[in-house]
Amino acid sequence: MSNIVETVTQDIIDALNNDQLTLPSLPEIALKVRDIAELEDTTINDLTDIIIQDSALTARIIRVVNSPLLRAPQEVKNLPMAVSRLGMNYTSNLAIGLAMEQMFQATSEMIEKRMRALWQLTGTISTWASVLATHTKILPPDEAMLAGLVHRLGALPILAYAEERDDIIQDNITLGKIIDRLHGPLGEAILKKWEFSEDISQIPKLYRKTDRVSDEPDFVGLITLANLIHNREIHAGWGLKEWKDIKLFDQFHLPADKEHVIYNELEEKVKASRAALM
Template structure:
């Protein structure tokens, strides 16, 4: 690691330890959706009113409900009908996750490209998570999708820091080193600051621990397998790992030597899930 990367990494870790790192806040619409969802008496009309104030988010929810993965026999064009079809919990988790896209924007072209790259990869992994969860576990697909969308959330403060430090921004290798080493720690901090459930909050820091072996399958396992599967066919270092030693595959009941995307039905589901989130 370069001296610059070491310096920046140390500064960021100190800022984290001293609670001096400015963590991003959830978009306003996501906060409103979450607040509404916490009301046990909330109904479809109330949730619809909250989401309906954001035209872009409304369009995304309707796009999701009409995706090949979820669509019913007739097209749904009304937000209330979409929420009724998806369910309130599913809709709220999806809305919170999708609303985060507006956070992945920057004022400089270099950082903006990097943020969009991170978001695109997050939606790809979230789509795979959705399908793996539905087919191989009894966990909640909406929670798995949310876990996939937020697993790299810790990259945001690092890129914000880089925008304000031209030396780091000009050194792509050092920036990548810092991101790889620090984003999991920051990610957990952010999700806990946002009061996310612990099963989701621990995903950023644990999804790259490929020796991790929890008592039962959880969202970390799903994100882990989805991450590895997303790099099949590339020369990414993850493809050089011995996947047979990764406990998450066994917990999902998957053969690590089999590309799940070779299954035509699963491949079609994954493609549909990725498209519905983009």
């Protein structure tokens, strides 16, 4: 098994370094939203006109606005109301993040299942990140949500590569090891290709470094915490980390106690809100 992991890992690294690895493109609707949102004279109507072209995306944005994640004071029934409620930045980040689901598709049934599981995982961490951002009031919840949706984006080209290799498709353990090893640098490469900011682009490469210390709270640290808190009751991986040794909890003013009541309260908000994103 180790030989296959090493061989495939090196093949993918070589392809990336030689510009021969096909990295996913940001969906067209997401590109349009980002382009229009970055213009200085853009209005809410301009942004609404772009998003409303995608009926599924429109419906999901309205659903998010009406979810416990945002708790609109009155029911939002149409897109202009939703955009007015959210504001330009929140709407554009939400639209870009939700549009990414289009990339989580495959022709192989085995890879399709992994794609769906990956989207569900990133959606859960994204919701945790948004809920934590709202609770701590340190980072914007909309950018936190987007950060969560992109943190494992680097798995996509690996899964696309695996579709061409029957020996990998049938071997979940090997495929998992390859993803674990490579999704960080590949995710960073994708986000840089999409011209995302440095604070977002570095997330896939750094979020697993629980001992990382930054001068100020950032999105990398928030995604690290989201993974730790979500997996706090699991006896493997993230769940085995000793929280008392992780300085991120102090930095975000969160208790370094897995059994603290606040995490059960926040989890209820995550469960109630997650369905709106997925």
